[in-house]
Amino acid sequence: MWICVNCGERNIGGPDECRVCSAVRIVSVWIPEPAEQPARSRILPALPIAVLVGALGLAAVIGGPRLFNSGRPRTEQAALRTAAPILETVPLALVTAHPRVDHPGAPAVVAMLDTYFRGINERDYRAVATILDPAGDIDPGVPGQLRAFAEGTSTSRDSDVVLLALTEASAGRLRAEVSFRSEQATGHGPPERPAETCTRWQAVYLLTAHGDGYRMLRGDATNRPC
Secondary structure (H helix, E strand, O other): OOOOOOOOOEEOOOOOOOOOOOOOOOOOOOOOOOOOOOOOOOOOHHHHHHHHHHHHHHHHHHHHHHHHOOOHHHHHHHHOOOOOOOOOOOOOOOOOOOOOOOOOOHHHHHHHHHHHHHHHHHHHHHHOOEEEEOOOOOOOOOHHHHHHHHHHHHOOEEEEEEEEEEEEEHHHHHHEEEEEEOOOOOOOOOOOOOOOEEEEEEEEEEEEOOEEEEEEEEEEEEEEOO
């Protein structure tokens, strides 16, 4: 089939057999009809996009941190890798001396008090026994005395121990005024308030010299709730 370029008539046969223009000889051009094109599928173009999205999602899950850091300058990445570690908090001393305490025996007394209160906190009553004067209120060599003390302080946790004053007493002894805070289980509070779980104490200890240090002879204290 061909189309006449003069009249547009569709014709069958050669280009000189136009029925409309049969009396006039014209030059015609053979224009084949375009073949019908099949419709494109919408599934195939979408498939590569779905695969791409899936690949990017997997990369983000597996290599996310590396992908996100890849855009940062090298100097910034190096700074992140070489950041200084966080230092642990240095614990405060269990026993301190008030600034007004200027007695030369203060360092030895502070050391003795540290042994005493740390021994209570850690339930190390053998350490506590080393600073108790056998002639005093508690004789570690007498069966039952140290055990009773251990039972009475078995739930205690002492803190904020401060040597407030240190003065000379008779017979070469020292008088130490001490404040501290104790936390204990209910039922182990002071005799007048056994259910109390936090108590503030003001104590006076009579100390005896022993070698380069001191031992605890006896003590007395007042208390109030925290």
